[in-house]
Amino acid sequence: MxxxxxxxxxxxxxxxxxKQWYNVRADMKKKPAPLLNPATLEPMTVEELAPVFCRELVEQELDNTNAYIDIPQEIQDYYRMYRxxxxxxxxxxxxxxxxxxxxxxxxxxxxxxxSHKLNSAIAQAYYAKKQGLTGVTTETGAGQWGTALSMACAYFGLDCDVYMVKVSYEQKPFRREVMRTYGAKVTPSPSMTTEVGKKILAEHPDTTGSLGCAISEAVESAVSREGYRYVLGSVLNQVLLHQSxxxxxxxxxxxxxxxxxxxxxxxxxxxxxxxxxxxxxxxxxxxxxxxxxxxxxxxxxxxxxxxxxxxxxxxxxxxxxxxxxxxxxxxxxxxxxxxxxxxxxxxxxxxxxxxxxxxxxxxxxxxxxxxxxxxxxxxxxxxxxxxxxxxxxxxxxxxxxxxxxxxxxxxxxxxxxxxxxxxxxxxxxxxxxxxxxxxxxxxxxxxxxxxxxxxxxxxx
Amino acid sequence: MxxxxxxxxxxxxxxxxxKQWYNVRADMKKKPAPLLNPATLEPMTVEELAPVFCRELVEQELDNTNAYIDIPQEIQDYYRMYRxxxxxxxxxxxxxxxxxxxxxxxxxxxxxxxSHKLNSAIAQAYYAKKQGLTGVTTETGAGQWGTALSMACAYFGLDCDVYMVKVSYEQKPFRREVMRTYGAKVTPSPSMTTEVGKKILAEHPDTTGSLGCAISEAVESAVSREGYRYVLGSVLNQVLLHQSxxxxxxxxxxxxxxxxxxxxxxxxxxxxxxxxxxxxxxxxxxxxxxxxxxxxxxxxxxxxxxxxxxxxxxxxxxxxxxxxxxxxxxxxxxxxxxxxxxxxxxxxxxxxxxxxxxxxxxxxxxxxxxxxxxxxxxxxxxxxxxxxxxxxxxxxxxxxxxxxxxxxxxxxxxxxxxxxxxxxxxxxxxxxxxxxxxxxxxxxxxxxxxxxxxxxxxxx
Structure with missing residues (x-):
């Protein structure tokens, strides 16, 4: 040695x-392309995204200019439990x-x-709670994100509905049990609990599922209920912000x-x-x-x-x-x-x-x-x-x-x-x-x- | 908060x-009773224990007087990886x-x-290596000790034979795979690989095993081979010393x-x-x-x-x-x-x-x-x-x-x-x-x- x-x-x-997250978009000369509304092909607005995502997260999603964003004290306190x-x-x-x-x-x-997923799960659950929501929905594949969100929802007293890619649900029963221990409801996806799930199952009855399917179900499950929003564990600008x-x-x-x-x-x-x-x-x-x-x-x-x-x-x-x-x-x-x-x-x-x-x-x-x-x-x-x-x-x-x-x-x-x-x-x-x-x-x-x-x- | x-x-x-372990026996006015040889009912000596355990560990086992025992630098360096x-x-x-x-x-x-088991596993593997042994044998129930010893043996390049209580082996296949990933050989106990295992199986063909059975097999497997010793993850004085x-x-x-x-x-x-x-x-x-x-x-x-x-x-x-x-x-x-x-x-x-x-x-x-x-x-x-x-x-x-x-x-x-x-x-x-x-x-x-x-x- x-x-x-x-x-x-x-x-x-x-x-x-x-004490602040860093938003790399602020320093990019050419910004990432905006999300588009598939019907109009125009950039999505705060109003269009707000029925799906928590309001403050939408603002973070669209913020290409502020390089530093304060981490709320309560999130910092939760970070201090494992960071x-x-x-x-x-x-x-x-x-x-x-x-x-x-x-x-x-x-x-x-x-x-x-995994690192908890960094964004805590932030997203915090903003959901702050907005007075009842719960959040999401998808999970390997299960790390679903576990992280279950933990964060237990911290903040939120309902947590997880659509878990069917093949993972079956191959990883222990991941499922961890989520249940934290109080989450876990549904194998595609499922018969959503219209999009039924449609996918009608077309592909033997499918073992995919992240893309599970996202569709989780989004539908959120927007069709009062007091729920959809949250995502990767891809989005807001998630990268938290993970900074x-x-x-x-x-x-x-x-x-x-x-x-x-x-x-x-x-x-x-x-x-x-x-x-x-x-x-x-x-x-x-x-x-x-x-x-x-x-x-x-x-x-x-x-x-x-x-x-x-x-x-x-x-x-x-x-x-x-x-x-x-x-x-x-x-x-x-x-x-x-x-x-x-x-x-x-x-x-x-x-x-x-x-x-x-x-x-x-x-x-x-x-x-x-x-x-x-x-x-x-x-x-x-x-x-x-x-x-x-x-x-x-x-x-x-x-x-x-x-x-x-x-x-x-x-x-x-x-x-x-x-x-x-x-x-x-x-x-x-x-x-x-x-x-x-x-x-x-x-x-x-x-x-x-x-x-x-x-x-x-x-x- | x-x-x-x-x-x-x-x-x-x-x-x-x-930098030193603490040996509580040194401060006990009435010492714990010594291990006895079941044949003679006399206290076990270093010579009697040495065919089963590594020599330096035997000395730690019998040491009721030294309050502080130096932790070898190499063990300290391994401790620094996770402590x-x-x-x-x-x-x-x-x-x-x-x-x-x-x-x-x-x-x-x-x-x-x-778990904490790694604290003693590293120490025991270190002394086994220092003694020039080829490998060690042990038992595991819940699997934490077996995993810890597998890790320690991978660090020191020792063979690691783990007798795993049969019911755990079957109910915890993933524990077994962790041990295999670290290069250990894992055998469900009781097994036909030892005389004592055969005897127990003859008397209780349907037994799901116990720690006591697995210990018997691991001890036999160690003492019947050149260059092997038996190690134990709890109970012994030496283990408590390391866990201090x-x-x-x-x-x-x-x-x-x-x-x-x-x-x-x-x-x-x-x-x-x-x-x-x-x-x-x-x-x-x-x-x-x-x-x-x-x-x-x-x-x-x-x-x-x-x-x-x-x-x-x-x-x-x-x-x-x-x-x-x-x-x-x-x-x-x-x-x-x-x-x-x-x-x-x-x-x-x-x-x-x-x-x-x-x-x-x-x-x-x-x-x-x-x-x-x-x-x-x-x-x-x-x-x-x-x-x-x-x-x-x-x-x-x-x-x-x-x-x-x-x-x-x-x-x-x-x-x-x-x-x-x-x-x-x-x-x-x-x-x-x-x-x-x-x-x-x-x-x-x-x-x-x-x-x-x-x-x-x-x-x-």
């Missing part, structure tokens, strides 16, 4: 925690890889949701020890972790203060940034949501059943999409077996059993560290370790048994998905 | 972490209970084993803020968490420096302290281990299948037993449904989903806090939150579905267990 001044884990004091999260120096991994690179990771898994707490803490911890990252790596499904982690660093780059390399890592089985189209598309399968301009595989795209874990959304955060489109970020796709190989090695040397999602970032962090070894470069790598894999052991079991498959969609598979993209003028 | 100078979580700096664990002020729980009591808990669940790191950190954190506990509460199965948590505080009391109330909490379904006998008994079902003087239900006792989670060992740490016998500690047994009610409330207000084991301590901490409310007493309560319940969702599901049973052994059940206690002179 090397002697070093930098501890294994840097914990900020509670007083050093961020600051540690910034960990991966001494053991560096030693194992024999790399001159210095590797850091921001670990968001030390809370019961097992990850990057702000990471940056504060690194600044405290004079550490400067060269490469910043995050896994990307809807983009909330990645967007949150990179935002303050990206802000520095946008303001011309410092240069970084950013790498978004996605599964080869759901490659929205690396093989998707940058167009306006629906956020859900039932086509009940506004249109978002994003890298997308088409709202009907469903990744192969061989794909384990999350990162299975057909689209990508408009903010992340626009940053990538402007060439400010790289994207890389990785295959499942390579991801689990990285996860296993990481677990054995660093102790933490990573979520499959997080292991995408680990894979590329390792690859970059090995590249540094080849080139003899002493770079500093920061990656986001979004969560733990305790509820993903079925996937680990497949890997342990050597029966994991890497299915990558063919060009024909992708064309099928693209065919579902709405036929509208795409030069917005 | 109250304004307060004490943060939600007190994290010591890595430099403030203990210090936070001392949490339960502001939300206090508010929920409307109690004047101040509640603190030492949370040991923020590592992949999900919990109490030492808790005390250092409290001292830092001038907080003095009145009541200290821990769940008790084999006694390792309880013994580790209380040891430095008990040391103060034994030296006449300060008074505390200590409460051991055990399940009503496995009530070794509250209904057991304080006699010499075997540590395992196959009667291959030395005899230990402890509160015991008889080495053949198996708790009802309705009992969820751990805390199912038939005996109790000789150190804890002797302290209890001397009247230095109280013991209380609690029923399962009341335990899960406490767990649910705790999860919903404090966020952390507790292990069923840990929830025993939560139950009594809440009861004590409510007692303070009745009496208007502003006491300070410290309890050990040993771990998380992520792998115990089958039990939570029963509770959520309202089909949890509280089975308490009858006097006749207990008599059956007592009948298995060896018929030797018990006045040692």
């Amino acid at each position: 090397k002697k070093n001044e930098i501890p294994y884990k840097i914990y900020l004091d509670e007083q050093e925690m961020p 600051p999260s540690p910034l960990v120096r991966a001494y053991r991994l560096e030693e194992k890889l024999q790399t001159p690179a210095k590797i850091y990771y921001k670990f968001e898994g030390n809370n019961t949701s097992g 707490v990850i990057g702000l803490e990471a940056k504060a911890a690194m600044d405290k020890y004079g550490v400067i990252a060269d490469v910043i790596i995050g896994c990307a499904g809807g983009g909330s972790n990645l967007g949150g982690l990179i935002s303050p660093f990206m802000g520095e780059m946008l303001r011309g203060e410092r240069d970084y390399r950013f790498i978004a890592v996605e599964p080869a089985s759901c490659p929205s940034l690396t093989r998707g189209k940058y167009v306006y598309d629906f956020c859900d399968t039932g086509m009940v949501t506004p249109l978002a301009k994003m890298y997308t595989l088409g709202s009907g795209f469903i990744p192969s059943a061989n794909h384990a874990g999350g990162l299975r959304y057909h689209g990508m955060s408009p903010v992340v999409s626009e940053l990538f489109h402007q060439g400010l970020m790289e994207a890389r796709s990785v295959e499942q077996t390579a991801v689990f190989e990285a996860a296993e090695m990481f677990a054995r040397v660093e102790g933490i059993l990573p979520a499959p999602e997080s292991a995408h970032a680990i894979r590329v962090a390792m690859d970059e560290a090995l590249h540094c070894k080849e080139k003899g470069e002493e770079k500093t790598i920061l990656f986001g370790l979004t969560g733990t894999g305790y509820f993903d052991m079925l996937a680990y079991e497949k890997f342990n048994d050597g029966i994991m498959n890497d299915y990558i969609p063919t060009d024909e598979d992708l064309e099928q998905g693209f065919a579902g993209i709405p036929n509208i003028p795409q030069n917005q | 109250k304004k307060n100078e004490i943060p939600y979580k007190i994290y010591l700096d890595e430099q403030e972490m203990p 210090p664990s936070p001392l949490v002020r339960a502001y939300r729980l206090e508010e929920k209970l409307q109690t004047p009591a101040k509640i603190y808990y030492k949370f040991e669940g923020n590592n992949t084993s999900g 790191v919990i109490g030492l950190e808790a005390k250092a954190a409290m001292d830092k803020y001038g907080v003095i506990a009145d009541v200290i509460i821990g769940c008790a199965g084999g006694g390792s968490n309880l013994g580790g948590l209380i040891s430095p505080f008990m040391g103060e009391m034994l030296r006449g420096e300060r008074d505390y109330r200590f409460i051991a909490v055990e399940p009503a379904s496995c009530p070794s302290l509250t209904r057991g006998k304080y006699v010499y008994d075997f540590c395992d079902t196959g009667m291959v281990t030395p005899l230990a003087k402890m509160y015991t239900l008889g080495s053949g006792f198996i708790p009802s299948a309705n009992h969820a989670g751990g805390l199912r060992y038939h005996g109790m740490s000789p150190v804890v037993s002797e302290l209890f016998h001397q009247g230095l500690m109280e013991a209380r047994s609690v029923e399962q449904t009341a335990v899960f009610e406490a767990a649910e409330m705790f999860a919903r207000v404090e966020g952390i989903l507790p292990a069923p084991e840990s929830a025993h301590a939560i139950r009594v901490a809440m009861d004590e806090a409510l007692h303070c409310k009745e009496k208007g007493e502003e006491k300070t309560i410290l309890f050990g939150l040993t771990g998380t319940g992520y792998f115990d969702m089958l039990a939570y599901e029963k509770f959520n579905d309202g089909i949890m049973n509280d089975y308490i052994p009858t006097d006749e059940d207990l008599e059956q267990g007592f009948a298995g206690i060896p018929n030797i002179p018990q006045n040692q």
Whole structure:
């Protein structure tokens, strides 16, 4: 073990925690494209979004100008229950890889949701409560977001209705029980409880569900009831705003020890972790203060940034949501059943999409077996059993560290370790048994998905 | 939320972490009774124990005189990967209970084993490696110890053979997969891989196993092979020594803020968490420096302290281990299948037993449904989903806090939150579905267990 001044884990004091979120859109010269009303193709207004989302969240969603937004004291107090999260120096991994690179990771898994999702869940539940609502509805796939929202709703005394992608509901009964323990109602999606669910089931009676379907049901369930709103755990601008707490803490911890990252790596499904982690660093780059390399890592089985189209598309399968301009595989795209874990959304955060489109970020796709190989090695040397999602970032962090070894470069790598894999052991079991498959969609598979993209003028 | 100078979580700096373990036996006027050789009824010697246990651990086991034992630097470095664990002020729980009591808990669940078990696993694997061994064998019930040892063996490059109680192996396949991910070999017990396993299966072909059986198999598997030793996750003096790191950190954190506990509460199965948590505080009391109330909490379904006998008994079902003087239900006792989670060992740490016998500690047994009610409330207000084991301590901490409310007493309560319940969702599901049973052994059940206690002179 090397002697070093930098501890294994840097914990900020509670007083050093961020008191404002950072809104990267304020520093983007070309802003992300606005959400469009699919009927008029005009940008969605506060009035149009308010029946679906909590009012203050709508304002955050549309705010492209304020760089810093105060975190209400009550949210800060809830953050203090599980934050600051540690910034960990991966001494053991560096030693194992024999790399001159210095590797850091921001670990968001030390809370019961097992991921960073709680950062936005608390904020969204807070604003729902403040607005006097009875409850919120949402969807969940891998289950981390649903768990996080259940926890937040228990804190604030809100009803929580979760539409859980049917295949996850069946394969992850324990995730469901965690949500129930926090008082949430969990329904497998598609279900017969919504019109859109009935329609999808009539057309595809054997479907195992998708995030896109579950979003449609959750939205319908919210807008059809008094006192309910819909909340979403990723993709949206507001979510990236809340998740900026990850990057702000990471940056504060690194600044405290004079550490400067060269490469910043995050896994990307809807983009909330990645967007949150990179935002303050990206802000520095946008303001011309410092240069970084950013790498978004996605599964080869759901490659929205690396093989998707940058167009306006629906956020859900039932086509009940506004249109978002994003890298997308088409709202009907469903990744192969061989794909384990999350990162299975057909689209990508408009903010992340626009940053990538402007060439400010790289994207890389990785295959499942390579991801689990990285996860296993990481677990054995660093102790933490990573979520499959997080292991995408680990894979590329390792690859970059090995590249540094080849080139003899002493770079500093920061990656986001979004969560733990305790509820993903079925996937680990497949890997342990050597029966994991890497299915990558063919060009024909992708064309099928693209065919579902709405036929509208795409030069917005 | 109250304004307060004490943060939600007190994290010591890595430099403030203990550099020595504390051995409470050194301050006990009447020492715990020695292990006896069942053949001679003489105290076990280093030479007799060395074929079973690692040599340096045997020395720790028999050391009743040295109060402080250096923690080797390498173990300290591994501790720094997941320690210090936070001392949490339960502001939300206090508010929920409307109690004047101040509640603190030492949370040991923020590592992949999900519990405090890793503290001793790392120490035991370190000494095994130092001795040049090939591997170690052990048993696991709920799975936390097996996971912890798997992690530690991955760190040190040791083989790890885990005999897992058959009912847990079947009900907790995900625990098994975590161990496999760390490279351990996991065998359901009783098995046909050992003579004692074959014998037990011949007599009880339908048995679902017990910790006592699994210990017998693990011991046989170790002593019958070159380069292997047996390790145990609780009960033993050496384990309590390693676990003193919990109490030492808790005390250092409290001292830092001038907080003095009145009541200290821990769940008790084999006694390792309880013994580790209380040891430095008990040391103060034994030296006449300060008074505390200590409460051991055990399940009503496995009530070794509250209904057991304080006699010499075997540590395992196959009667291959030395005899230990402890509160015991008889080495053949198996708790009802309705009992969820751990805390199912038939005996109790000789150190804890002797302290209890001397009247230095109280013991209380609690029923399962009341335990899960406490767990649910705790999860919903404090966020952390507790292990069923840990929830025993939560139950009594809440009861004590409510007692303070009745009496208007502003006491300070410290309890050990040993771990998380992520792998115990089958039990939570029963509770959520309202089909949890509280089975308490009858006097006749207990008599059956007592009948298995060896018929030797018990006045040692």
